[in-house]
Amino acid sequence: MKHATAGPRPWTFYVFASFFALFVLFLYGPMTVIYILSFQGPTGGLTFPMTGFSLRWFHALVTAERVGDIGGAFNRSIVLAVIVALLTVVLSVAAGLGFRRRFPGSGVVFYLAIASLIMPGLFVGLGIAVGFQLLGLDIDWYTSALGAQLTWTLPYGLLIMFAVLGRFNRAYEEAATDLGATSWQRLREVVLPILLPGIIGVALFGFTLSYDEFPRTVLTAGTRNTLPLEIWAMTTNVTSPALFAVGTVTTIVSFIAIGIALISIAVIQRRRTRGSGEPI
Amino acid sequence: MKAIAWLPSWLQVAPVALILVLFFGLPMLVVVAVSFFDYGQGRLYPTFIFDNYLEIFSSSVTVRLYLSSLKFALIVWAVTLLIGFNIAYFLVFHVRTLLWQIGLFLLCTVPFWTSNIIRMISWIPFLGRNGIFNQTFMGLGVVSQPMEFLLFSDFAVIVAYVHLFTLFMVVPIFNSMARIDRSLIEAAYDAGAGSWGILTEIILPLSKTGIALGSIFVITLVMGDFFVVKVMSGGQSASVASALSNEISAIQYPPAAANAMILVAIVTLMVSGILRLVDVRKELTG
Numbered sequence: 001m002k003h004a005t006a007g008p009r010p011w012t013f014y015v016f017a018s019f020f021a022l023f024v025l026f027l028y029g030p031m032t033v034i035y036i037l038s039f040q041g042p043t044g045g046l047t048f049p050m051t052g053f054s055l056r057w058f059h060a061l062v063t064a065e066r067v068g069d070i071g072g073a074f075n076r077s078i079v080l081a082v083i084v085a086l087l088t089v090v091l092s093v094a095a096g097l098g099f100r101r102r103f104p105g106s107g108v109v110f111y112l113a114i115a116s117l118i119m120p121g122l123f124v125g126l127g128i129a130v131g132f133q134l135l136g137l138d139i140d141w142y143t144s145a146l147g148a149q150l151t152w153t154l155p156y157g158l159l160i161m162f163a164v165l166g167r168f169n170r171a172y173e174e175a176a177t178d179l180g181a182t183s184w185q186r187l188r189e190v191v192l193p194i195l196l197p198g199i200i201g202v203a204l205f206g207f208t209l210s211y212d213e214f215p216r217t218v219l220t221a222g223t224r225n226t227l228p229l230e231i232w233a234m235t236t237n238v239t240s241p242a243l244f245a246v247g248t249v250t251t252i253v254s255f256i257a258i259g260i261a262l263i264s265i266a267v268i269q270r271r272r273t274r275g276s277g278e279p280i
Numbered sequence: 281m282k283a284i285a286w287l288p289s290w291l292q293v294a295p296v297a298l299i300l301v302l303f304f305g306l307p308m309l310v311v312v313a314v315s316f317f318d319y320g321q322g323r324l325y326p327t328f329i330f331d332n333y334l335e336i337f338s339s340s341v342t343v344r345l346y347l348s349s350l351k352f353a354l355i356v357w358a359v360t361l362l363i364g365f366n367i368a369y370f371l372v373f374h375v376r377t378l379l380w381q382i383g384l385f386l387l388c389t390v391p392f393w394t395s396n397i398i399r400m401i402s403w404i405p406f407l408g409r410n411g412i413f414n415q416t417f418m419g420l421g422v423v424s425q426p427m428e429f430l431l432f433s434d435f436a437v438i439v440a441y442v443h444l445f446t447l448f449m450v451v452p453i454f455n456s457m458a459r460i461d462r463s464l465i466e467a468a469y470d471a472g473a474g475s476w477g478i479l480t481e482i483i484l485p486l487s488k489t490g491i492a493l494g495s496i497f498v499i500t501l502v503m504g505d506f507f508v509v510k511v512m513s514g515g516q517s518a519s520v521a522s523a524l525s526n527e528i529s530a531i532q533y534p535p536a537a538a539n540a541m542i543l544v545a546i547v548t549l550m551v552s553g554i555l556r557l558v559d560v561r562k563e564l565t566g
Contacts, residue, residue, distance in 0.1 A: 009374075012475075016370040020384070023367055026443065027391050030402035033412070037405055047405040048412060091295045098292025106289075109297045116304040118496060118551070120504025122525060123540045127307025130314050130324070130533055147303035154296050208393040214507065219528065231397050235511055247398035254394040262386070 031251070038244035046241060057245035070230055070246065076141055077227035078253070081211035083146065088153040088206030089199055095154075096161025097191075117155035121215030124151055129219040144220040149210045156209060157202045164198030197265045204261035208254055315537035322531045332538035341523075346546070349519040352434075352509070353502040356441040360498050361491065363442070364449025368490070369483070372457040385454065392447050400440045400508055407431035407439070432514025440512045445501050449494035456490030457483065492558040496551050503547050 037044075041052025061070050099106060116124070128148050132139045139145070172194060176186040192199070214228040221229060227250060234243050315332055318325040336342050367388065375381045391399060406412045407430040414426040429435055460483065468478050506525040509517055520543050527536035 013374050016366065016374050019366055020370050023363060023446075024387060027388070030406055030443070031391065031394070031399060033405050034398070034402040047408055047410050048415065091299070094292040095296040098289040101286075101289055103286040103289040103293075105297075106293070109293055109300070112297070112300045112305060116300055118500040118547075119304070119308070119544070120500070120521060120540075120547075122504065122506055122521060122528070123311060123544065124304060124307060126528060126533070126536065126540065127309075127311040128303060130537075131307050131310040134310065134324075147299065150299050151304040154299060158296065204393065212393075212395040212397075214397060215504070228395060228397055231395070232507065235397065235401055243401065247395070247401065250398060251394050258390060258393050 034244040035248045035251070037241055038248040040241040040244070044241060046239065046243075057241040058249070060240070060242045061245055061249070069225070070227075073225045073227045073230040074249075076224060077211055080141055080146065080149070080226060081207045083142070084149050084153055084210035085203045085206035087150060088157045089203050092154055092157030092161050092202055093192075093195070093199060095158055096165055099158075099162070100165060113155040113158050116151045117159075121148075121152065121213075122219070124148055125216045125219035132220075139220055139222040141217075141221045141224055141226055144222070145217045145226065148216040148220040149213050152213065152216055153206045153209045156205045160198060160202050160205060164195055164201075168194065197268055200261050200264055200268075204257060207257050211253065211257070212250075311537045311540055314533055315541050317534045317537075319532060319534045324533060332535045333542075335535060336538055336542065345518055345520045345523050348517060349503055349521070349543075352437065352441065352519060353499050355438055356445065356502050357495060357498050359438070359442050360446045360449040361495065363446050364453050364494055365487070365491070367446075367450050368453040368457050368487075371454055372460075373483075388450055389447060396444055397507070399444060400511060403436065403440055403443070403512070404431065407436050432512070432516060434513065434517055436512040437509050437517060440508045441502055441505070444508070445498050448497035448501065449491075452493035452497070453487055453490035456487040460486045489558045492554050496554055499550055499554075500547055503543065503550075 037046070037048070037050070038057055039053050039055070040050055040057060041054050042056045044051035095109075099110075125148055128144050129139055132144050137143075168191075172190055173186055176190045181190070212228055213226075214232060217226055218229060218232070225233070227246075231243075231246055231250070234246065313326075314324065316328045316330070318327045318329055318331070371381055371384055371388075375384060404411070408414070409426045409428065409431070411431065413430055414423075417423050418426065464482060465478055468482055473481065503519075504521055505519070506521040509519045509522045510525075520539065524536050524539045524543070527533075527539065
């Protein structure tokens with residue numbers, strides 16, 4: 001039985017499982033190699049063999065050994081990513097709730113969001129940069145780049161909210177209303193807690209998409225770079241393992257964000273199954 | 281009366297709509313306008329001329345750039361579809377417990393939340409002249425000279441695209457497949473359908489929306505990319521978007537804007553071709 005839930009596995013399972021394993025290796029293999037190579041010895045190059053084990057290339061990032069401002073760019077990227085994540089959460093949760101009924105103009109906003117999602121980021125950045133120039137405004141990371149990144153994170157946030165709300169049972173809301181809750185109480189004490197795992201997912205998307213954003217930011221950040229722009233500059237003028245060291249550092253930040261999000265979702269789900277015996 | 285009923289929805293959606301109009305809608309109109317501007321010495325002259333378009337259409341480079349972009353898009357689409365479909369099929373139909381399914385799905389999606397630029401350059405130690413592939417193959421005696429075509433070539437560009445974008449195929453196809461009613465497959469099986477029949481008559485048609493969404497993502501990502509093609513081809517290949525980013529670096533905004541308009545028109549044609557096959561809004565909003 002091919003699709004039974006018990007019994008011996010068909011031979012095709014092992015073919016697909018091997019294919020999946022190869023795919024995972026393809027995804028993670030190269031990344032793992034640069035994390036290893038970022039600890040390259042002081043005389044080592046961009047590829048194996050390792051000539052030793054050192055933190056020299058991480059040290060090179062914080063000293064003035066190269067032109068550029070990795071530290072400043074890193075701080076700006078973190079601050080920007082937090083702002084983008086907060087705005088994305090608040091605005092896409094509100095919009096997601098609004099989209100639960102069809103209203104005049106809902107189609108326009110929906111297709112605007114989809115177009116914004118698939119439009120090449122460079123063009124959005126070009127339009128914003130030239131628009132600011134025509135209006136006589138200065139571009140900066142917390143104005144034009146913030147707006148540019150929101151055109152990318154809000155559609156993602158909206159799509160996740162659609163998926164989350166698609167599974168949301170409106171009976172909980174109706175019950176709250178029947179029991180005399182005001183609309184504010186209903187939102188704060190019923191709707192938002194139920195949606196919380198999905199909202200954390202939106203925050204994760206908002207943070208990481210902003211933190212790693214390049215094509216929309218490259219023309220809109222102005223003179224003070226974000227981290228991906230610094231890394232981009234490094235790919236053209238740095239030929240030492242310092243490039244890999246910055247890759248390791250930036251990936252650790254992403255992994256911390258992913259870890260926080262997944263652990264909080266897991267904790268919430270566990271509390272729920274323990275509390276009611278039935279996941280919502 | 282009706283307007284009052286819609287008011288809460290309007291208020292809830294208004295901030296998102298406003299940001300999209302201000303930072304996406306209007307900037308796109310700016311690009312349209314600038315594509316008709318004149319320029320010189322880093323300055324823009326608000327005129328209404330067709331020179332930027334005429335230059336593009338009369339240049340022999342244009343056709344070559346579009347063919348190059350379309351070639352990348354087609355190859356990457358085919359490879360990501362093949363991989364994405366099989367990975368999604370494995371996760372949905374072969375992995376038996378929900379916990380494993382979620383775990384393996386997350387394993388596929390984690391790289392999406394890390395930097396694209398870093399994931400791209402992580403191929404350099406693999407594909408370089410003294411990279412891991414060449415060291416391995418020379419060690420095995422398969423080749424006596426390092427293979428030069430691996431890095432800074434179309435091959436490297438395609439490897440990086442597949443590495444970066446396959447996820448965009450896996451997720452929508454996985455979503456479509458996960459919604460297929462298992463009893464439908466059981467019924468087909470009981471009625472005497474073979475594995476191949478079930479795949480082509482049930483699973484493939486019911487995954488159509490996922491395949492369409494994934495194809496839209498992959499094609500638009502490849503057509504709009506400029507940095508992978510620049511770095512991984514070592515400047516030897518070009519695409520429409522990479523040529524466009526060169527024009528932007530040279531502060532030639534009007535021809536860049538005209539190029540962008542033509543590229544958007546072609547990508548829109550491709551996307552609407554795919555949309556004719558499926559109703560994406562129904563799929564996304566449930």
